[in-house]
Amino acid sequence: MTRTNLFVDVVLSALSIVKGLMVTLTNALRPRVTRNHPFQKTPIPEVWRGRLVHLRGEDGRLRCTACLACQKACPSHAIPTIQGDDKKGKEKRAQVYVWDASRCLFCGLCVEACPFDAIRLTREYSIVGEDRADLIFDLNRLLGPAEGETA
């Protein structure tokens, strides 16, 4: 900046700041984008990868057959334990199933691996607990709605 255009520079600087002020003003006149969280729910898309649920078939029984495909697919061992009952074949159903939300990456690989479409990640994103044990879900807490009901 040479001496000769010092004045010009000062004027241009002031103008640039005024321009900025106009931008903030126009934004002040735009509608707000904030969502007023607990009172105003954010729409969560259907495909959201949130809490894991177990689906039930038309007969109301679990679809999961404890085939361990999800356990093998899980990259972070968030599904440490799966046990089925003793019945053989298609009648076999999960008896024990543990999902550790504190380890889960929510990558959806388990859902992809499941050959029976028995588990799903849901739109529920608020998975909180007062201690770590609260984040370990057993089958009772993983039960989703039966077929036909909405999630």
Add this chain to the structure above:
Amino acid sequence: MTTGLTPTEHITLNMGPQHPSTHGVLRLELELEGEVIVACRPIIGYLHRGIEKMAEARTYPQVLPYTDRLDYLSSSSNNMAYVQAVEKLLGLEVPERAKYLRVISLELNRIASHLVFLATFANDLGATTVFLYGMRERELIMDLFSMWAGARLTQSWIRIGGVGADIPDGFVDQALAFCRLMPKRLDEYDRILTGNRIFRARTEGVGILPPELGVNYGASGPTLRGSGVEFDVRRAEPYEVYGDLDFEVVTRPTCDCMGRYLVRMQEMRQSVRILEQCLKRLPEGEVRAKVPRVIRPPEGEAYGRVESPRGEFACYVVSDGSPRPARVRFRAPSFYHLSVLPRMLQGWKVGDAVAILGSIDIVLGEVDR
């Protein structure tokens, strides 16, 4: 002050690991003379999770979600680099539609990442309002990702063989609407920030990175292009459909913070251009190639490189024929930018340190891995 007449005290200032402007958990040991930086030592490793080692104990598909956690601001490019390497090992051909969707995902992520850069850079320089604007526009991209992938940040949606799922109805329209909105918002940023005299005074001529120095230190991406070196992996070694797309590789010759900033701002416009082309040309078809349930690539090694928002992000995978990779190594651009940082900081003031650190746009997730 700097003369021999009055010896001033050298202060060692620990900037970080808890500091508003270190963008994560970085510690910079600054040696100060008054406010002038005499020496700087970046200390890293606060976010080390051993992802490369963990990958050796995971199957090929299982590694993928971990790559999200490297450069968490643009998980797509991490996924892409890894997936590219694995697909090279497998010799897998990806359906055309998947390729386009991948580019859409990559470019959306690039804009999102550059918006975070803009936001934090402005915030570092004291323009808090632009921070909010950047985050506001980024939210639109997050909405797009969550309706497609069901996740905002760690999508892992570029999968081996294609993408996780096809885009839902309405995605194209919403994305096109975003493409129409974004240039207007970019003009707004230009008015409030780029043209602002104070902003220019803070960035022009500050934090010079000479092109040779940048190349020698392995810098890449906008950081290097801000120094006038025209190097972009998308152009140098086109992957997916980048070869067919019409876009410019933006460079700036000024080598300063302003140059790096402008490159990113222009790149966002280019990304919008790429997005529009992809959305309009999107072919019909499958989005995922047939991939065996257990992936056992033949013995060998492969190198996948992509242009992440930060620079050349690459992944080197060695296979020993088992379902688990023998070795996975990530080349994180931020790491190289961080290693050249001490050279760029010397002689500048604390306030500039913040600007320079912001202008190289590092993400500690990929530095520490």
Add this chain to the structure above:
Amino acid sequence: MNASLYNTIGQWWYVHGLPPWIFEAAWMVAMAALVTVFVLLSVLVLVWLERKISADLQSRVGPNRVGGRFGPLQTAADALKLLLKEDIFPAGADRVVFWLAPFVVFVPSLMVFMVLPFGERLAVNDLNLGVLFVVAVSAFPVIGLIMAGWGSNNKYAVLGAMRAAAQSLSYEVPLVLAMVCVVVFAGSLRVGDIVAAQREGGWFILRFPLQLAFLLYFITAMAEVNRVPFDLPEAESELVAGYHVEYSGMRFAFFFLAEFAHLFFVSAFCATLFLGAWQGPWLPPAVWFLLKSYAIVILIMWIRWTVPRLRIDQVMGFSWKLLVPLGLAAVVLTGIVKVW
């Protein structure tokens, strides 16, 4: 009204044969209490206003829960929180200096309110040398900032304190020069006279060379209250919080109070010097005065939430290379116009 009240009560007191100095002392205490209450209430409003304005400019909502839809009690709740928080002395701090600093900052920022004219003869004490008093008292908080920075035994705080010292020294010069222009025009250092001079010949901002003085005053005032683009002493992204980085609870509240009190004062003083203080049609004088003051406050906030921050050497250079010469030119110009 102020003066007549003083006379009425004073006469009553004297007639009843009580020592007049007790009345004087009681009057002083009462006025001090009045000023303090006014300032505290103003700060509550200002903080709320700042949050609302910043939210508006940033497409956000801002406080919207405590006390109703627009969150008017948010600052009161925050103040209560600050009062209840633990008072921490950092290890290795210079305890006495650390302890004293908030008061050294806070008290002068209250004292200056003494000369503000809220209406005709409605100032706590319209001193003969009101403008000089303001300038002199405003010089104190800097020392408090240095004490805070040095006493905290924290490098960020020391850096913030050094910046504060350098900055406020540099900006005091053009500030004083801008005030000198006004004083030359009014021909008096008394605030009441300055206001009276504006009644006769129109607001000072409308008189020829004083626009320059107004600009100077406005810019330096922003620097004096450490607002962006001059918020270097507490630049969050660089120095975390600058000189008050180690303060918590009550003591932090004092810095906070002082900052906003000072913000209100410079705006109100700007209104006094250039915008005709309490003068205006229809509305009561005090309302006019507050309206003008808040207009300036909002302008400062608007700028604050728009522009980035300068670097310390640029801040210094701006003052010494541009504002001081401009100030000198303004003084000379004012002198010429005045003599003609």
Add this chain to the structure above:
Amino acid sequence: MIGSLWNVIWNSVFSGSFWYPLAFVCLSLGVLIPAVLVALSRNMVHAALWLLPCLVSVAGLYLMLGAELLAGIQILVYCGGIVVLILFAVMLTHGLGDPDVRVHNQQLLWGVVAAMAVAGVVLRLLSQEIWQSGPPVAVSEVTGRLADALLGPYVLAFEVVSVILLAALIGSIVIARGDAAPEPGADDSDAEAGE
């Protein structure tokens, strides 16, 4: 006896005339005690901070003498300028901010002797002066007369002081420039001269 003393006290309390001497004593102590502490403080920053009450008390004495302008200038220049600069210099200069640094030199004896000598001369001069109190002068008049005096009979002295300050200003810039680029500190030495 006690009754009459009580009367005297009550009368002075009633009329408020005890305020003046009381204020004088307080302000004098306010000058003297911090001044001693400035000299005796082991910590440089504390010493500089003790200057503050000392200088403010001096301003208070000015006020008692009806010299409001001088009091204002005293606070503005000394408290707002000089003390800040001293603090600034202490914090910037190597090691001085450290409480462990020795701030006293070895020549205590000579220092005491010199102080005594100065005190002797001052006391002698003071005792020779015949003190008289004139009528209090209106403040605005004082300001105006000060201005007249500075631009009238004392204009030469005033200008000479200006030239000295200008020289100091230029000198400080020259020193500060040295071989490196000017820095914030350099600007501060200007501030002193500027005020």
